[in-house]
Amino acid sequence: MTLIELNPVAKAALPVQAFKDHLRLGTGFADDGAEDALAESYLRAALAAIEMRTGKAILARDFRLEIVDWRDDWVHALPIAPVLAIGSVTLRDAAGAAETVDPARYALERDPHRPKLKGAGGYLPAIPAGGTVEVAFTAGFGAAWADVPPDLAQAVFLLAAEYHEHRHEAGKAASMSFGIAALIERWRNVRVLGGGAA
Structure with missing residues (x-):
């Protein structure tokens, strides 16, 4: 991570x-x-x-989380809080090709200590074998x-x-x-x- x-x-x-x-x-x-x-x-x-x-x-600013695997197929805790918004979720395959995930497939679960990215109505998007996922988000009190x-x-x-x-x-x-x-x-x-x- x-x-x-x-x-x-x-x-x-x-x-x-x-x-x-x-x-x-x-x-x-x-x-x-x-x-x-x-x-x-x-x-x-x-x-x-x-x-x-x-x-x-x-103070609010933008971050990017890069991981190789979800901790859970349904929800993934973000490492810093409070998260104001998820900007994008991008899947990268082993060759580096990127695919932006439709925002309808995920949602932000707000929490003052452990905000989470969760699958909307199901699993989080599958990470390609040997690839990564990048979650861009804004965090801060304001x-x-x-x-x-x-x-x-x-x-x-x-x-x-x-x-x-x-x-x-x-x-x-x-x-x-x-x-x-x-x-x-x-x-x-x-x-x-x-x-x-x-």
């Missing part, structure tokens, strides 16, 4: 100014914009860390920072602030503080039965 992020979070979607306000950085200086690039990098790093811990895409649940937004700000505070301490082991871990706990995806289709 390979999950590919097709487009990164847009710079305009990141709350750089709000994060700088959170840090209480001074204003009115000639180089007010000098901290923007650093603030953006801390936000991106914190966003990635929170997403990894929770299995959630915080395109704007205002769409992000407040506890996750706060966790990102707190972690980004820790990165900012310890920016000169190279090699220091970064661990998530208890406060941040508590904020994200309800969003963590607890996998049972080896993370199978269920």
